[in-house]
Amino acid sequence: MFDTVFGLPTHALVVHAVVVLLPLAAIGGLAVVALPRVRDRFGGLVALLAVAVVPAVFVATQSGEKLEVRVSATFGPGAASAREAELMEAHTSIGENLLPWAVVLAVGLVGVLVLARTTRRQDRPGWVRPGGWVASAVVALGALLSLYWVIRIGDAGARAAWSDVAAN
Numbered sequence: 001m002f003d004t005v006f007g008l009p010t011h012a013l014v015v016h017a018v019v020v021l022l023p024l025a026a027i028g029g030l031a032v033v034a035l036p037r038v039r040d041r042f043g044g045l046v047a048l049l050a051v052a053v054v055p056a057v058f059v060a061t062q063s064g065e066k067l068e069v070r071v072s073a074t075f076g077p078g079a080a081s082a083r084e085a086e087l088m089e090a091h092t093s094i095g096e097n098l099l100p101w102a103v104v105l106a107v108g109l110v111g112v113l114v115l116a117r118t119t120r121r122q123d124r125p126g127w128v129r130p131g132g133w134v135a136s137a138v139v140a141l142g143a144l145l146s147l148y149w150v151i152r153i154g155d156a157g158a159r160a161a162w163s164d165v166a167a168n
Contacts, residue, residue, distance in 0.1 A: 002063035003070065010063035015157070017056045022102060022150055025050040026143035029109050033136040039116060047109040050102070057102045061095055068092045087163055091156035098149045105142030111135035 002010050028046035031038040068088055112135045119132070 002059060003066045009067050009070070011060060011067045014056055014060045014063060018053065018060045018098075019150060019154055021049060021053045022057065022098075022105075022146055025053055025109075026105060026146045029105055029139045029143045032109065033112055033139045039112070043109070043113050043116070047106070047113055050106040050109050054099070054102050054106050057099050061099055064092055064095050084160070084163065087156065087160040091153065091160045094149070094156055095153050098146065098153060101142050101145040101149060103142075104138060105146050108135055108138030108142050112139055 004010060005013055025046060028038075028042065029050060032043045032046050033039070071088065072085075112132065115132050115135055
């Protein structure tokens, strides 16, 4: 199911949505919890983006696993160097760390917006409102760890895909 789309590896297509949209949602989420005007104007859009990117992260993870199997089967165990196999394994193993933090970010943003709508003093940052600091902390944690893992996973993926080209 997550193997190919129009004859191309699904992972190569979907991963670009994750690399662009998740950091955008994370940075937007930090702005939403810190700035009431941003929350009031763009909070719904940022939360929608964060919720929408979760399935993309899931598909990128699953399709990456399929691509790893396909590449290993296509080139055989002796075709790829031990270093290339190690890089690919590192990328796929740490790739599994992103989905939980994308979910935390999305749930936290929805929580911040629900709390903002149900409390009387909406002109204050989320972390000042009663109960809002918990939701704001969840958003901050999800945002920062999503950014961290996107960078780590992207770096490992670039090394796995391009290390042999850069060496030549």
